[in-house]
Amino acid sequence: MSSGAVGRFWKRCVLWKQLTVYISIFLGVYFILISGLRLSTGFDSLIRKVTFSKKMAPIYQHGSQAHGEEEYEGYDDANPTMLESSHMNYSVQGEAGEYYEGGQFYDTMQTDFPPPDNPHFQPDPPSGPVKMNRDSKTKEAEKKAVLVGGVNKSSSFKLDKKKFDSEQRIRKSLLGEQCKKNDPRKVSKQSAHTMSHMMLIAPKHELLFCYIPKVGCTFFKRLMKVLNNNIPNTIDPYSISANTVHIIHMDYLPTAPKRKTEILQSYRKMMFVRDPYFRLFSGYLDKMFMARPSIFELSRYIIKTFRPRSTPAERKCPIDVSFEEFVRYVIHSNTYKTHLNYHFEPMHTLCNVCGLDYDVIGKLETFTNDVYFAMDKINQTSKLPKNDFRSVRIEDELKTVVNYAFQAKNNTCMTFGQRLRRLWRRAQIRGFLSLNLTFPLTDAEAMVTTKKAFLKLIKDAQFKSREDSTLQRNKLDAMIQIYGKVPMTVLLKLQKLFEIDCKLFGYDPKPDIIFRRELLRSSPFNYFNLIKVR
Structure with a gap:
């Protein structure tokens, strides 16, 4: 090979070597950049996970204490509110599925776990909705999960049942302790009345349920009808009209001594209770505020007895009973046993709570989970709604109150427009309608609207x-x-009336939102301006 050929070959080798170096450098820089990006992404992900864990740790702890680690959901948008006027620590329970604790509002009709009964527990809610990436397996598992009344019957179900059983032991232990401290004859003085009018039975499932008015009794009456298969084509309790269930035949505890004793000894016994102050407020809202004609006789008595210088017109059409007058009546009637109405009697007088050994003591504040597990005890969870209770309940409740209003359309004590306005306001108080939505009909338009049209109107709202x-x-x-309008001297008498209920079932006998009014700022919206009292 000539010297020129060798030179050219050598030059080619040098060029290839340089090219190889350049390629190596390029690939090295490329992999360094990619690795750095992955490291940065991983670090950011780690930061997000740590931040998420810190934010959600109280919520998961909350779920673990109650019914396992489940996803936290708020009322509608996972954004619970704080009371603006104070940061007091108090615990108050409300309607089925509603819970206000330590300045926080929860809705267990939609939440997958109930708040604990511990009045000192204050979860730290997330600042807004938290979105999580879910892989295909997780999504598929969610599709296959059985949702009954907002409870996820998944792998944590066994743990949840243990938590439920533990909570039941606590409630029954408290009840037993308080029954020993109080005279059973005083606690259960109306048990004879209760035996024939309050206790429903489902013989096929050997179940006895004692219902308490204003503690979901309409739902439980419907549930017992479904368990007894008394009405064809009933899928779940909400497939029975709320207006119908109060007038049809129910299966009550027999009065024959031998059979009654057999049932009381052998059947599984259940009952549900509720915060007494919320129960009383609910009773006023549904009976007095809505001016039900069926309650007019009692309303007349209240106005005549507790309204100084009442007029004949006020007694003839008792549509404006004030909350203070109502509270005075409740205290007086239960103290002196006159003009009693079982909707407003203390819970401990209605179900012989110290005379019977109840297997399940549910609470309306943890309604969804308690009713699910109560039905699980008799293997009848299939009789409950397949969707979350809250959405089903709201639609059912709106339909029910609209039906009641149209049944009273021809009552001459108030115009139909006035009656529908109260219905609209009740829906606002219940948290179904925004306060910004004013009643859209004139009196003339209200008179000609149909039930179907008005139901659509309020559902759209x-x-x-x-x-x-x-x-x-x-x-x-x-x-x-409304409690703020009642004199403190009257409230203290009411506290005394509710004292036994609160002790037996673990409620606060003197809740801050009622008795520490100086620390609370009342809403500028006048919820009860439709009640006209001189």
């Missing part, structure tokens, strides 16, 4: 209101406002 975050606090604001 409820749909529009879903994005209103202030809905969460409407009912509590209304309670603060």
Whole structure:
């Protein structure tokens, strides 16, 4: 090979070597950049996980204490509100699935776990909705999960049952201790009346249920009808009309001594209770505020007895009973045993709570989970709604109150427009409608509207209101406002009346939102301006 050929070959080798170096450098830089990006992404992910864990740790702890680690959901948008006027630590329970604790509002009709009964527990809610990436397996598992009344019957179900059983032991232990401290004859003085009128039975499932008015009794009556298969084509309790269930035949505890004793000894026994102050408020809202004609006789008595210088017109059409007059009546009637109405009697007088050994003591504040597990005890969870209770309950409740209003359309004590306005306001107080939505009909338009048209109108309004975050606090604001109009001397008498119920079932006998009114700021919205009292 000539020297020129060798030179050219050598030059080619040098060029290839240089090219190889350049390629190596390029690939090295490329992999360094990619690795750095992955490291940065991983670090950011780690930061997000740590931040998420810190934010959600109280929520998961909350779920673990109650019914396992489940996803936290708020009222509608996972954004619970704080009371603006104070940061007091108090615990108050409300309607089925509603819970206000330590300045926080929860809705267990939609939440997958109930708040604990511990009045000192204050979860730290997330600042807004938290979105999590889920892989395909997780999504598929979620599709296959059985949802009954908002409870996820998944792998944590066994743990949840243990928590439920533990909570039941606590409730029954408290009840037993308090029954020993109180005279059983005083606690269960109306048990004879209860035996024939309050206790429903489902013989096929050997179940006895004692219902208490204003503690979901309409739902439980319907549930017992479904368990007894008394009405064809009933899938779940909500497939029975709420207006119908109060007038049809129910299966009560027999009065024959031998059979009654057999049932009381052998059947599984259940009951549900509720915070007494919320129960009383609910009774006023449904009976007095809505001016039910069926309660007019009692309303006349209240006005005549507890309204100084009442007029004949007020007694003839008793549509404006004030909350203070109502509270005075409840205290007087239960103290002196006159003009009693079982909707407003203390719970301990209705179900012989110290004379019977109840297997399940549910609470309306943890309604969804308690009713699910109560039915699990008799293997009848299939009789419960397959969707979350809250959405089903709201639609059912709106339909029910509209039916009641149209049944009373021809009552001459108030115009039909006035009656529908109260219905609309009740829906606002219950947190179904935004306070910004004023009643849309004139009196003339109300008179000609049909039940179907008005039901659509209020359902559309409820749909529009879903994005209103202030809905969460409407009912509590209304309670603060109306209890705030009752003199403290009267409230202290009411506290004494509720004392036994609170001790037996673990409720606060003197809740701050009622008795520490100087620390609370009342809502500027007048919830009860439709009640006209001189």
